[in-house]
Amino acid sequence: MTLRVYNTLTRSKSEFKTIEEGKVRMYVCGPTVYDSAHVGHAMFALVFDIVRRYLIYRGYEVDYVMNFTDVDDKIIDRANRLGVDPFELAEKYIEEFKHNLRDLNILPASEYPRATNEIDTIIKMVSQLIEKGSAYIVDGDVYFRVETARDYGKLSGRKLEEMNAGSRIRVDERKENPMDFAVWKKAKPGELAWDSPWGSGRPGWHIECSAMNLSHLGEQIDIHGGGNDLIFPHHENEIAQTEAITGKPFARYWMHNGMMQLKGEKMSKSTGNLVPISEFLNEYSGDVLRLLVLSSYYRSPLTFNSEVVEANQRALERLLSALRPAQPGAAGASKAVLDVLAEQLEATQQGFVESMDEDFNSAGALGHIFDLVRAINQARAEQATDEQLAPAQTGFKLLTDVLGLELKATELTTTGADAFIDLILALRKELRQEKLYQLSDHVRDKLLKLGVIIEDTPQGSTWRWE
RNA sequence: GGCGACGUAGCCAAGUUGGCAAGGCAGGGGUCUGCAAAACCCUCAUCACGGGUUCGAGUCCCGUCGUCGCCUCCA
Numbered sequence: 208m209t210l211r212v213y214n215t216l217t218r219s220k221s222e223f224k225t226i227e228e229g230k231v232r233m234y235v236c237g238p239t240v241y242d243s244a245h246v247g248h249a250m251f252a253l254v255f256d257i258v259r260r261y262l263i264y265r266g267y268e269v270d271y272v273m274n275f276t277d278v279d280d281k282i283i284d285r286a287n288r289l290g291v292d293p294f295e296l297a298e299k300y301i302e303e304f305k306h307n308l309r310d311l312n313i314l315p316a317s318e319y320p321r322a323t324n325e326i327d328t329i330i331k332m333v334s335q336l337i338e339k340g341s342a343y344i345v346d347g348d349v350y351f352r353v354e355t356a357r358d359y360g361k362l363s364g365r366k367l368e369e370m371n372a373g374s375r376i377r378v379d380e381r382k383e384n385p386m387d388f389a390v391w392k393k394a395k396p397g398e399l400a401w402d403s404p405w406g407s408g409r410p411g412w413h414i415e416c417s418a419m420n421l422s423h424l425g426e427q428i429d430i431h432g433g434g435n436d437l438i439f440p441h442h443e444n445e446i447a448q449t450e451a452i453t454g455k456p457f458a459r460y461w462m463h464n465g466m467m468q469l470k471g472e473k474m475s476k477s478t479g480n481l482v483p484i485s486e487f488l489n490e491y492s493g494d495v496l497r498l499l500v501l502s503s504y505y506r507s508p509l510t511f512n513s514e515v516v517e518a519n520q521r522a523l524e525r526l527l528s529a530l531r532p533a534q535p536g537a538a539g540a541s542k543a544v545l546d547v548l549a550e551q552l553e554a555t556q557q558g559f560v561e562s563m564d565e566d567f568n569s570a571g572a573l574g575h576i577f578d579l580v581r582a583i584n585q586a587r588a589e590q591a592t593d594e595q596l597a598p599a600q601t602g603f604k605l606l607t608d609v610l611g612l613e614l615k616a617t618e619l620t621t622t623g624a625d626a627f628i629d630l631i632l633a634l635r636k637e638l639r640q641e642k643l644y645q646l647s648d649h650v651r652d653k654l655l656k657l658g659v660i661i662e663d664t665p666q667g668s669t670w671r672w673e
Numbered sequence: 674g675g676c677g678a679c680g681u682a683g684c685c686a687a688g689u690u691g692g693c694a695a696g697g698c699a700g701g702g703g704u705c706u707g708c709a710a711a712a713c714c715c716u717c718a719u720c721a722c723g724g725g726u727u728c729g730a731g732u733c734c735c736g737u738c739g740u741c742g743c744c745u746c747c748a
Contacts, residue, residue, distance in 0.1 A: 211689090218677090220689095238748065251748035281746065363743075365676055412746080434748030435678085441747090465678085466742065475747060502697070503686060507679075508741060515685055518698035522685095525697075528712075561689080571687050574696035581713090588705095588713045644707060651709080662711050669711090 210265060212430075213506065213566045215438060215461040216362055220566055225429050226459065231262050231269045232424045234458070236416060236433035236441070237319075239276040240300035241285045244307055245481035246496060246511065247467040247474035253497055254464040254505045255432045256313040256611055261563050264609045273316040274419045275301050277323050278409055283398060293399055294323070307484040311493040312613050320423055322415040326401050329410045329418045332452055333391050333403070341451040345381045347393030347406040353386045356447040362461060363439035388444055390414045413444035420449065420457075431458035435506070436473070438463055465508045474511065482511070494612050495519050498526075501569040501610055527614055529580040529603050533593045535667040540591035548591070551582035552599045559606050569610065579603050628659060632668055635661075 210223040225231055235255045238248050252273075262269050277297035286293035301321070308315070322329075333349055336342035341355045353359045353367060360366050367386060389411040394400030400407040410418075420428060426449075433442065442461065449457045466473040469480045487496060498519045503509055540548075555575045562571030583599050607614055631650065638647040651661045658673040 236748070239746080244748090248748055254748090279746080360676095363676070365744075432748095436743065436747055439676085439743055440745090464748070466748075468741075471740080473742070473747090477747070498697090499685090507686095510685065512684095514698085518685060521699090522697045531711090534712090558695095562687085565689060568687070568689090570685095570697095571689095571695070574687060577696050584712055585714095639707085642707075648708070655710095660710075663706070663709080664711090665706075 208560060208564055210564045211566055212460050212462065214459075215435075215463050216458075218364070223460070225267070226427055229267060231267045231430060232428040233259065233262075233269055233271050233430040233432065234416075234420050234424055234428055235271070235273045235316075235431075236437055237273045237275050238304060239279055239281060240297045240304065241279075241282040242300065242476060243483045243485065244300075244304050245474060245476075245483050246487050247469075247481065248304075249307065249311055249484050249487075249496055250467045250500055250509060251432070251434050251464050252308055252313050253311060253500045253611075255462075256311075257497075257501065257505075257569060258430070258432070258462065258567055259314060260609055260611050261567060269317075270424060271314070271316045272318050272320065272419065272423050274416060275304075275319060275321040276412065276415060277301065277321045278399070279412060297321075297323075303485075307488075310488050311484070311496065312611050314611075318423055320419040322410060322419070325415065325418045325422060326410070328422045329391075329414055330401075330403050332414060332418055332421070332448070333405075333410075335452050336390060336448065339451060341448075342390055343383065344405050347408060348381075348389055349391035349405055349411075350382055350387040351390050351444065351448060351451075353384055353388070353447065356451060359386075359447050360443065362443045362446055365439065365443075388413065388440060390448065413441055414448055416441070417445050417449045417452075420445075421453075426453040426455055426457075428458050430460045430462055432462045432464070435463035435465060464505045467509045467511050469511050473508075491516065491520060492523070492613075492615075494523050494614065497611055498523050498573075501573055501612075503570055505567060505569070523614075525577070525580060526607065526612070529583045530600055530614065531587070531671070532669075533587055533591060533596055534664060535669060537587075537592045537666075538590045540586055540589045540595055544586055544589045544591065545595055548582050548586045548595075548599050551579055552602045555579040555582075556602060556606070559609075563609075572606075572610070576603065576606055579606075628654070628670055632661070632670060636668065639663075 211220045212223045213220045235251070238244055259269050259271050275297070278293070282293050282297055286296045289296070305319070333342065336351065337344065337349065340352070342349050342351050390413070391403065391405060391408050392411055393406060393408045400409055431442065446457050468474065469482070472480065474481045495516060499511070499515065500509065502519065502522070555578055558575035559572045562568040562575065565571070579599065580603070583596060583603065586596060586599070604614070631654065635647050635650045638650070654661060654670070659670050660673055661668055661670045
């Protein structure tokens with residue numbers, strides 16, 4: 208069995224082979240931190256977290272770097288408007304985003320570099336570009352000369368001649384070619400800036416990522432990820448710069464996730480149709496958002512609306528049903544029933560890997576997991592005991608762990624509550640034996656309002672948190 | 674206008690090299706239950722449209738219509 212990965216560079220799937228045996232160097236473009244992150248940002252983080260977790264499951268050691276762009280026009284503008292220090296503003300949103308990542312059960316990156324810590328590397332790289340003739344200085348700005356990059360456009364599938372720069376924005380007359388882009392920007396008066404051989408200024412957006420790759424992962428990496436809105440110009444330019452300097456192919460696999468759609472269009476700050484991560488998490492668990500992402504192909508646009516969110520909330524509850532204990536007083540299931548369960552466990556494990564191996568087909572993998580859920584619930588209905596359910600439940604949990612699902616039944620601060628609820632159930636049992644159903648239903652309703660679900664079976668009653 | 678992705682049941686969505694259309698949510702029927710809930714069982718599509726290739730196409734080719742992304746900061 209081999210893992211196949213879709214590569215934007217070749218526009219096809221190919222077998223995944225790392226530069227170094229057993230080790231994956233992976234870089235993912237993080238957010239520009241000038242505001243709170245929304246669920247669209249969560250999507251890229253979740254997608255690549257799933258990729259990373261699966262690579263680990265497949266036995267790779269993964270070096271995972273996610274950057275923060277902490278200096279750019281928007282941060283400066285916002286800071287100026289709020290009258291705060293741009294560094295502090297960026298710092299605040301970096302911390303907030305990291306907090307979001309934790310809430311979403313996303314594994315911490317090996318490193319979280321940020322642009323402002325890479326200035327030395329950036330200046331060195333810009334100097335190299337100028338020396339090689341790949342960049343030129345104009346009045347304190349430094350531009351990359353795209354015509355020196357022979358295969359410029361190879362990632363986005365554009366040809367230099369076909370690009371009509373300036374169709375929507377004024378072209379800077381000082382540039383040799385309209386498509387040339389800034390690697391160093393001259394500082395405006397009073398703006399935060401660093402000294403450089405070309406005067407005071409700050410790095411262009413694209414060079415930051417090139418620099419962070421170089422200093423944290425090296426000249427060549429295995430996977431470069433990000434949203435598909437970054438393909439052009441950001442990633443195209445990253446390739447041009449890095450390869451101009453190293454003379455070597457930069458990233459082996461370029462992976463791009465699709466955009467999250469809200470009301471039929473891309474969720475973004477500029478259009479204002481967004482849902483902050485923290486707002487979402489006030490109502491739903493991180494698992495719901497993760498399940499939403501898992502339920503479709505990462506490269507496709509993802510539909511986000513209340514109906515879909517609710518459906519995934521219910522789907523999550525179904526996954527949780529597999530982990531419930533045996534029925535009270537279960538007599539034990541027959542060998543035939545247990546054989547079916549064991550077979551399904553094996554089929555699910557195999558199907559899971561087959562799906563995930565095919566460019567991380569998480570939706571297909573989930574389908575196999577749901578088959579196992581049904582099998583477990585069937586066995587339980589057929590009187591399987593906890594011991595008999597255990598192997599399948601353990602196998603189930605292992606796979607959902609690979610997908611990063613927590614599957615924690617809601618746990619309130621229930622310290623000591625269990626004993627009291629058990630007591631109430633015992634009393635309610637007496638009511639039911641006396642056929643005081645009105646009273647026992649009343650107890651059930653009241654407990655439900657407190658988040659306790661009671662289920663009555665012929666063998667007795669069970670309860671769980673909502 | 675250029676480049677790219679996509680169009681599968683009420684909704685979301687999978688479908689490897691073409692060979693009887695996964696899964697989830699919602700809906701309908703049933704088992705169980707004092708009732709309810711959960712769980713279990715049964716049920717629910719010929720794949721945008723029109724051509725073509727083939728013994729056979731959702732799956733390949735052409736065209737039409739439609740949706741989305743990028744071409745400007747953007748996950």
